[in-house]
Amino acid sequence: MEFDGEFELEEVPPEKAWIVLSDPVAVRNSLKGCTYITPMDDDFSFDDYEADEDLETLPEADAEDVAERAFVEGKEYAALMQVGVGSVKPRFETSVMIQERDEEDFTMTATGSGTASGSSFSMNSGMQIYPLEDGEGSRIEWWTEADISGRIAQLGSRVIEPVANKIVGNFFSDIEQQMTDVDEETDSGITDRIRGML
Structure with missing residues (x-):
């Protein structure tokens, strides 16, 4: 299954959009049903890990904290999500590897x-993320290719696609609000400093 799309942020420059999308906590907070996204090692256990739910994001968070936890190229992360698909509400235990981060x-x-x-x-x-040609904003293109097998796959794309599209739509709506808050309330010097630490 393939999903892709784009959205524009009229006033948020790419540098600030990048900071928000580089923060696993900001991404987690915008993904409905996501309990955590955290670095994982060989001993990681989905059953035993307890997420810290009270972590601040920009504009309230400390710049050093945001930079320290940012996604790292070549690093593996554990993500736990629970999403209703048709009549089932599966618990997705996922490992994600950041392949490229430019x-x-x-x-x-x-x-x-x-x-x-x-x-x-x-x-x-x-x-x-691309700069808008006629302003200070950003255009974000995204894409996902997913291969699903087993019980969920039997539900078919007619059931799965609307759920996936709703999750994606909610995510970008929420992340756009976070980016707008960062752009309006965070000094450019702070975001420049975070980018320098990434």
Whole structure:
């Protein structure tokens, strides 16, 4: 299954959009049903890990904290999501590897795989942020290719696609609000400092 799209932020420059989309906590907060996105190692356990739910994001968060937890190229992350699909509400245990993270082109790509309710899936996804030609804003293009097998796949694309589209729509609506808040309330010097630390 393939999903892709784009959206524009009239007033948010690419540098500030990039900071928000580089923060696993900001991404988690915008993904409905996502409990956490956290670095994982060989000993990581989805059953035992307890997420810290009270972490601040920009504009309230400390710049050093945001830079320290930002996505890192070549690093693997655990993501736990619970989403209703048809009559089931599977618990998606996912590992995600950041394949590419290019701060000059504002490009990030990732691969992932996981299991949920007798099903398995794999995915490739990415995004790129472009400056708007006629203003200070940004245009964000994103894409995902997903291969699903097992019980969830049996529901068919007629059931899965509307759920996926709703999650994506809600995510970008929420992340846009976070980016707007950062742009309006965060000094450019702070976001420049964070970019320098990434």
